[in-house]
Amino acid sequence: MKPTIALVGRPNVGKSTLFNRLTKSRDALVADMPGLTRDRHYGHGKIGGKPYLCVDTGGFEPVADDGILHEMARQTLQAIDEADAVIFIVDARVGLTPQDKLIANRLRQLDRPVRLAVNKAEGMSASVVTAEFFELALGEPWPISASHGEGVRGLLDDVLTGFEVEPEEQVQDHPKFAIIGRPNVGKSTLVNAILGEERVIAFDQPGTTRDSIHIDFERNEQAYTIIDTAGVRKRGKVNEAIEKFSVVKTMQAIEDANVVVLVLDARQDVAEQDAHIAGFALEAGRAMVVAVNKWEGLDEYRRDQVKRDIARKLGFLDFARFHFISALEGQGVGDLFASINAAYKAAMAKLPTPRLTRALQLAVEKQQPPRVGLVRPKMKYAHQGGMNPPVVVIHGTALEGVPDSYWRYLEHSFLKMFKLQGTPLRVQFKKGDNPYDAKPGEFKPDRKGAMRGEKKPVKTTARKPAKKAG
Template sequence: MAFLPVIALVGRPNVGKSTLFNRLTRSRDAIVDNQPGITRDRLYGRGKVGERPFLVVDTGGLEAEDGPFRAQIRQQVEQVVEEAQVVILMVDGEQGLVHQDREIAERLRQSDRRILVAANKTEGEDPHLAAADFQELALGDPLAISALRGDGIDRLVEAAMAGFAHDDAEEADAPPRIAIVGRPNVGKSTLTNRIVGSERVIVSDTPGTTRDSVRIPFEFAGRVLVAVDTAGVRRRSRVAEAVEKFSVIKTLQSIEDADVAVLVLDASSEIGAQDASIAGMVQDLGRSVVVVVNKWDGLEGRQRRRIRDELARKLPFLPDPEILFVSALHGSNTSEVMPAVIGALDSAMVELGTASLNRTLRAAVTQTPPPMHHNRPVKLKFAHQAGKNPPVVVVHGNRAEALPASYVRYLGRYFANAYRLRGTRVRVIPRSGENPFADRKGTSRPSQGSSRRRRKL
């Protein structure tokens, strides 16, 4: 079972790493500013070229001068090189080769990672001439790009992804995977041992005992499954030990690779921003989710009411997940976890008949018609399923692509509720129908009288 390839972006400040990160991930997660040194921590995101997904990491800029964050940034970049399979050294094509580029290249040559050099900010220049200065770095042929305009990005990503095999048949035959995710010391390893029925994972009161993702095949109700116990995701300000910096990227890889995520929460402490962040990772990657609130035994009624209230307030974006209250240590209610996981897995892989989908679409439109677009009605006519895990439904109609995001979310919720899907969000893609007369604009249709006159002639 292969994890997604990891591509790291490194370089001195203000060479365009965050701009390239945003373009590769199709997001604006990285702050982009002309002031050097804005990115002080690592950002992780999911990119895709063709049918091949990958993870991309944006790092803080490396500088030789001392400063309040220089040592931390250098440590971050050195660690991310260990995490990545490919490192893209970004340089400034406008400024040309500078001493800092040489220093960073020297550090990178000491690693065993594959290194690519990307000369950014080369808009309007001959690619070969713009990148020629950086041949001196002796890291292969530099590639001229423009992260801002997108020039040369496809060629750069193709070079980065070269050599990574992707066996679709092997993935199709792989058993379903269940990622156990959550903060450190919430009981993920104890719950994993309960699920698989043996002491397969080391359990300790010390947070961070699990440093890597542990994959355990097992059987449940005649089905072969794989449980993945992940390292706990800490708050970044608390991540000091170098090896624990793997946790975020390992968790992202495990969620991406999984079919269902089991989000484990600690009932003895409040549901915090880090819990919501991990839930957001699951949501963003489109995975079905089961929420397990651990350490439920021994709590007073007031504490239990507080947890239930926090679940409603802090995790409202999760798509109607099964929520279980258990004690992994004592085994209370843990027998309910796997049936809930199977329910979420079946929801993720559900097959929706076209006739049934269209009846459901008509019912959704009847209950809440789509809003007008420029005083013209949006007519939704036809729906069909286009994918699984998560279920993808394409809705066709006149001006369908003008639907507001709120209405698209409404359709997704309506489909999920109609088919009783648990912990699974239906992704709805609106598609506008083509106008068969679009290429005949400006041509008037002959009147009935004129056609009669032509026939008489």
């Protein structure tokens, strides 16, 4: 098993910068503002053939007894309990603080190795910058620069000393789903209900989650990765610079996921922003499951009203399965996994060319494409051009004038014929140029209309997803 390394320290000492350095990623948000990271954030790393798991934590406020700082401290303490080793990060520019002493007192009580990293030490004398930190009694301080990488390799080699190198397990493909929605609809509560523990901070305050948190877990011997994301507000209401970063991370999480779980609040009407968020996921081609949260305690009239509102404003999500749940009480949460698995299977489905061509022929026999001028588009055969979402490439002639209505007809036909539940599907057209349309002298066509000794030119046409109203 990979050793787990927890990064702890006061706010704004460079924990997230070091996390990105150790994982060779940009997964953790970094800005010159304290309190940016609030939840545990996991990432994989490897150095000198030794793999490890790194945990970024929020700013540690050991004396906080209520509010968001108290919740952040609880998350940090849980990360420390899970870790095999701890890197305690202090700020060389600020120097030793009373809060550093409180954290050190807590860490000295651990039965696991602790390394003291003096960050932001670039351009400074190592002996001078580390002198005052010997007072913490955590061994010899390591002067490093997380932003420049100075001293990080030596620190990590020291932390991993004593851990045996085990052969890495072969990575298996598994569903990766993102929880998305407006702020304060219960996304983090749903994540905690799925995991069966208070894994992320759930607080009655919009915008509690700011980063996208990736969590690996197993359910019924099936591996999953769940991504908790920050709530996406209307563009005009995104004022904080950090919240703008959070929106970007949410968009990246949608791109990174195989399946998206859109969370709605049954206590509120479906808002324009709900449709916009769903549109982001649809344009990315992601499979989708819709969870209508806070369903408990609603009377029949309100429930019927919510269902009518959803059908009217989110009708373009007719391919997705809808679940009415209570994340707080755990009602209906387990039923989400059947839909997530079905959506993932559909998004990653392999569609054989003979079956696709036969499905195309059946669709055309049932309803032919409308004429374009004097000619009717002729569709010859189809093959798969990609997955997540499934892409069907249709070859033929005179395909440039196929209207959007027939395009949608073909998409729905393929979804129905292959029983693909929970995923959108894309149709692309490829047509060959008519060799007789070329200028005289450019080439001489043979009797089949193809250029002798040359490959027939091909054009590709793909319809962009229609912009959804609402």
